[in-house]
Structures are given as C-alpha cells and as structure tokens.
Amino acid sequence: VQLQASGGGSVQPGDSLRLSCAASGRAFGNCAMAWFRQAPGKKREFVAAVSRTGGSTYYADSVKGRFAISRYKAMNTLDLQMNSLKPEDTAVYYCAAGCRVITSALRVPAAYDDWGQGTLVTVSS
Numbered sequence: 001v002q003l004q005a006s007g008g009g010s011v012q013p014g015d016s017l018r019l020s021c022a023a024s025g026r027a028f029g030n031c032a033m034a035w036f037r038q039a040p041g042k043k044r045e046f047v048a049a050v051s052r053t054g055g056s057t058y059y060a061d062s063v064k065g066r067f068a069i070s071r072y073k074a075m076n077t078l079d080l081q082m083n084s085l086k087p088e089d090t091a092v093y094y095c096a097a098g099c100r101v102i103t104s105a106l107r108v109p110a111a112y113d114d115w116g117q118g119t120l121v122t123v124s125s
Contacts, residue, residue: 005095008119015085015123021078021095021116029073031099035080036109037091037121046107047093048080058106062088085123092118 007019019035034049048069049058057069068081078095096112105111 003095003097003114003116005093005116005119008093008121010122010124011085012125013086013123016081016083017085017121019080019082019093019095019119019121021080023076023078023097023114027073028076028097028099031097032101032106032112033071033078033095033097034106034112035069035078035093035095037089037093038118039091042091044094044109046109049106050078051103051106052099052101056103060107082121085121087123087125090121090123092120094118 002024004022007017011017030052032049032052035047036044037047038044046060047063048067050069050071054071066084070079095116097114098112101111
C-alpha cells in the first residue's frame with residue numbers, strides 16, 4: 001500500500017497550488033482520507049479530511065475558505081486545492097488514509113494507518 005503526494009513547490013503569498021495524492025496497492029474507496037502538514041519545529045497538524053463515505057469534508061480553521069479537498073474514488077486519488085496561500089502555510093504536506101477512522105478522530109494523525117512521503121510547500125515573497 002502506497003500513497004504518493006505531489007504538487008508542492010515554492011510560491012508567493014496569494015498564489016495557488018494543487019496537491020495530489022495517488023494511492024496504489026489497494027482501493028481506498030471506503031477509507032477516510034486527509035491532508036496534514038508539518039512546519040519545521042512544529043507538530044504535525046490537521047489540514048483537511050474527507051469522510052469514509054466521501055459525503056463530508058472537514059477543514060482546519062486556519063485554511064477554511066482557502067483550501068478545498070477532493071477525492072476521486074475511480075482514480076484512487078486525493079487532491080488539495082490551496083488558494084490565497086500565506087507564509088504560515090509553509091510546511092511539508094502529507095496525505096493519509098484510514099479505513100477505521102471515526103468522525104470524531106478525523107483530525108487526529110494517529111487515527112490514520114497509511115501515509116504518503118510528503119511534499120514541500122514554501123510560501124515566501
């Protein structure tokens with residue numbers, strides 16, 4: 001089982017980026033999937049998640065209204081559209097999948113079983 005994140009890069013404040021996570025090895029159609037991020041010297045923090053059914057999405061307050069998470073079950077991929085990027089969004093972004101995650105634990109890194117390798121997003125003028 002592998003998750004491969006891509007799409008990171010260096011941008012200026014106000015720019016947009018789209019991250020993508022490709023899953024291989026098995027289908028994640030019935031699993032919750034999420035994006036987390038970790039800035040240097042900080043703990044890994046929740047960014048956004050989509051529920052196991054795909055019917056609900058959840059966002060950290062810091063990205064609500066700027067980021068959008070999308071899952072494409074047929075292609076086993078997960079995207080994160082990031083708009084109006086800020087310097088504080090600078091971090092390594094990780095995608096994660098959890099097939100036993102309950103709704104109340106969607107924001108908890110330990111609830112997820114599978115992780116991608118991370119992709120670096122740098123926002124700087």
